Amino acid sequence: MSVPEDHLKVVEDLKKAVGAENVLEWSIPRERRIFVRVKTEKLRDSVRHLRDVGFKHVSTISGVDTGDGIDVVYHLARGGVSLALKVRTDYEGKLPTISDIIPGAVLYEREVHDLFGVVFENHPDLSRLILPDDWPEGVYPLLKKWKIEDLRRRLMGSG
Amino acid sequence: MAMAGELLRHLFKKPVTLVYPFEKLPPVKKLRGRHEWDAEKCIGCGLCSDVCPAFAIELIGGRGKAFKGLKVYLDRCLFCAQCEEVCPRKAIRLTEYYEMAAYSRDDLVLVFKKEEAGE
Amino acid sequence: MSWEPVITALEIVLFPGFLFIFCYALFCEWVDRRIFARLQNRYGPLYTGWKGILQPLADFIKLLAKEDITPGAADKAGFTATPILFLTIPMTLMFLVPVLGPRAIAAFEGDLIVVFFMTTLINLVVFIGAWSATNRFTVVGGMRSALQMLSYEIPLGLAALGPAVLAKTLCISDIAQWEVEAWKSFLAHPTPLGVVTAVVLAFGFALFTLGELAELEKIPFDIPEAETEIVAGWHTEYSGKKLALIRLGMDVELIFGASLMTALFLGGPSGPWPIPPAVWFIVKTLLCVVLISTLRALFARFRIDQVVRWMWKYYVPLAVVYMIAIQALAVVI
């Protein structure tokens, strides 16, 4: 399948904007889908650049526990084109917030914080969004190390 | 006041609500309701239990030779009919029976036992 | 020995006194719910008694049996007094409107003023009850109730004063009586002036009905207890026996509103002879109840600021115009 020109251009432009060495890997599996991985330091620059070229809409932010760290995936959209911008962080690691660049990202960052323990620096309010208020500190349910049985034991006590 | 005409027209019409336990709509064909099981056809392969997303089907005894029957937990069942779909012999089937309310969860367990030959 | 006191006592306790008011209020709630439901193409109460006629009574008894919770932070005195006053005030007022015959049990010159005074008092009671419950929703509801009262009370009073001016009396029973006389003479000798009077009074009736809707907190004026906005408004915190009293109070207020409409504009319980006045009373008030429930099926709820603005912009001037017309008529007659 041939890759549409403008999709390639998005990647090329991003490379120009943040430096080719900072774009670690990219792929365009099909029309309207772009996956890019950038270096963590260049996250804000990349997002700002992408917003300026039209990726104004944050569809969501996902976390993925890869086994040796957390991939945080920013799903940005320009019309029908969905771009997944990936960065890598450590467990309980820190990332800069993008909620000042795209205000709509506020809740998604809180969600990732809740479920993966990624701290977003300079975020206006990182309080609990999804988990209950009496949820134990340091338990991030979507990490692979927390099996459902462990969570249950932890939360419900021995009974 | 835009709806005045419509309202007054309905004042003397029969309400659309059904007086439920006394009046019932017939269930549609192929509604997904309570399970039915055919002991003759079942070979005890356990596929239904494997695909069940809610773990609502339990094999009594075990697979194959040890298989004695099925236990269906209606309280957990999602009524997706995936069990009916995968069953190679069409032994398990969802009927159109939908009134399954019960006072206790224990009343919501269907037990299908294979009868021993000769008994 | 005179039987007079015994009969009066019976009238107060049985008919048309407390027992009758109680039964009739519940009956009217049933009628209201039925009509409202039928307009919406559904059944309404169905199972308790004949076509659900006992449903309001069953609800009342059920509420009496429920747990009665007083919030820890509430002001006990105000919180407890509110439901009692809320029920007793309209119940007392019922003795001022004629039911059984041309004169009410406690009719006296100037009872119309007392009625105004007491209905305003109901709103005050609501406000106190809302405030003493200290719940956020009740406080908002209480404030809305007070605000709403400020906008409808004056035109409602003006609308009610219309027939009083024409009848030259402030006694509700006498007004009803005057109306009957006026109708009789009009039917005997129709005059253009009579037609004009009838038209003006019909307009007054419309104004009064609108005011009653606001007074009774029915849609589109159910703002103080707007369910989807502030839960149950001023009576959010009430439960059990207190809620039962409040609900009964609302029903009594409904029949009181309906009987006031009857007495002031429809000639009270009088009617052609073979049918006794009590029956006429029931027929006329039921018509008013049906009118109210039809109206409340027709609208969406207003917002409080819209109500205040709208009332002062249109309703008050209309009431003033109506009053001027009445004065002119009074001079001519």
Place this chain on the structure above:
Amino acid sequence: MGEEFLVPIGPQHPALKEPENFMLTVDGEYVVDVRARIGYNHRGIEKAMEDRTYIQNLYIVERVCGICSDSHMTCYVQCVEEAMDLEIPERAEYIRVIVAELERIHSHLLWLGVAAHEIGFDTLFFYIWRDREVVMDLLELISGNRVNYAMPTIGGVRRDITPEMEKELRKGLKILYERTEYYKQICLNEKTILQRAVGVGILTPRQAVELCAVGPTLRASGIKSDVRADDPYIAYDRIPFEVVTYDWCDVAARVMVRIDEVLEAIKMIEYCLDHMPRGPIRVKVPVMMKVPEGEVVSRVEAPRGELIHYLVSRGGIKPYRYKIRSPTLGNIPAVCEMLKGGYIADVPIVLAAIDPCFSCTDRIVFYDVGKDKRWVWTHEQLRRYGIEFYKRNRGEVR
């Protein structure tokens, strides 16, 4: 008064049909600030999905939401099919469109009724819900269930539309079209409705884009954005339809967008029925299928807006990570903005105007996986827990 006065809307509140909390700071009748707190309905679906096979997940993902269940399922099967590189028959694609559009009609009519209820117009609410039964019956007829249709499956759809069903469908759609037109007239002419809707809950196009609003909320701010048109999936690239937009930016616009979308959806279904190709409705896939390594992003236009699913597969019969983002979450920042500066009385209708579906929004906590254990709390246990809870927290809980 000047003092901060907090009014909680939720977790239990008559205006919210599902438990969420919006903490309003009010000044008199005005709303000054809003803080949202969700999660009361968190069920752990994303975690549970990592523990189940692809076929089992089909039905788990459907239970994310009761109203847009088909959207979630479509999005999921698309995801898996793309990861497996599976082509599905064309007839199946058309049937998926029909079910999706029927669901849109049902969801929008449901919403319209709820909106009428929020502004205290119960009569309209009852009438709309009565007519919504028509579309519910059609869905039941096609799929065998009123709510969770379970129509799409990996490789196609599970049930075919027979000629008899087609006849019923056309009949039902005709009724629906007439009724929807009637309600459109009511909404445009009834003064009390207009008073509550026009100029209420303003969201400017600029704010809408910045706050990443989705679906009808975005389109009511005049922005032409619809996944069906921008990123066509199933058969949407072959079906002509218009993207409805209004530029009034208020609640009234959101009402009109949804009503027009219902009319549009009816036309689309009729087009599908006219142009439905013949042929098989599904391709067989193995029950314990393996999905090759990779990652897929799948987007669907649910009735409430853009729905996005993200699948990470590392081979095997279970997904490695499955992420769901439902449209309501995307609209919450926008709704908080809309509420500020409005009246308390407008809170319910503005909240309702994004058509919130919170059970979609929350997805994760304790699902019972153990095959052997059944968690049943008897009434007695529950009561005891309640009493103990209040004993422990006395003073804090009022």
